[in-house]
Amino acid sequence: MTPRLQRQLSELLGVQQQQRRWHGALPVLLLDRCWLQLQRVRVEDLAQVLPPDSSGDAPELVRFRELRQQGVDHLEAQELCWDEFGRHSCSQALRRFWEAQERGHHGWTLSAYLHLLERYRQLIEAEGPNPVPLLVLARHGNPEHHRLEWCWP
Template structure:
């Protein structure tokens, strides 16, 4: 069947097999390793390289603003929120702290990103660790349906 909007499952399987071959032939961890990205609405598989993930799928890093990270660190050290806030204001200025917090709140209320920095770093860390341990695990990223508030989903395909 040659319907231009229709992708047959054998084509998806071939693309995934190509990813497996590339992964199994790699001699060392590198930025060219494959990361398949499935658009489940159209059953299309796009194969990205690890080094191009952020270009194609930027992350929400609003929670990792230095002002917010410092505030959380001070809380973990035992300071109360007022003390931590005062120290952050002295270190970064009140205006910078308010701006970081506003950006974080806006990102939570109006998500524009499919994943956050922690998810991205977790994927990289697990992929690299698995690779270096000789464990063939391939991350399969799945895009949410359009107009869906879900985030990007990562499934691991074990070899």
């Protein structure tokens, strides 16, 4: 980080130490390494600013994975899902999933987003210093994942 970004982070960490309760105005930092920009986003606005990919959590796909984990044959699981949700709905869910895979989401999925929220809340409500989550954004066109780091005072 540049000295300017480090100063911004230090100031924010100082303010963050006064927090002891979970609320939507808590900060999340997004670091764009290409432009050396540090963006501060309210935790309640994070999903709008950096939408997580939830295509893999479609009920049709979740049910298919459950059936497969129960030992149901691939083809039979597909047919059961078609019966339960309809063939068109299953095909759409699968198409949305593969389109998201092709576009790339840098590992920023619904489960990653929910994990960040859960962990942040635990850390804020715990005794001791309060960290700020920093998402180091993957470079555009690069298959790497966004990286979550915790900045501690």
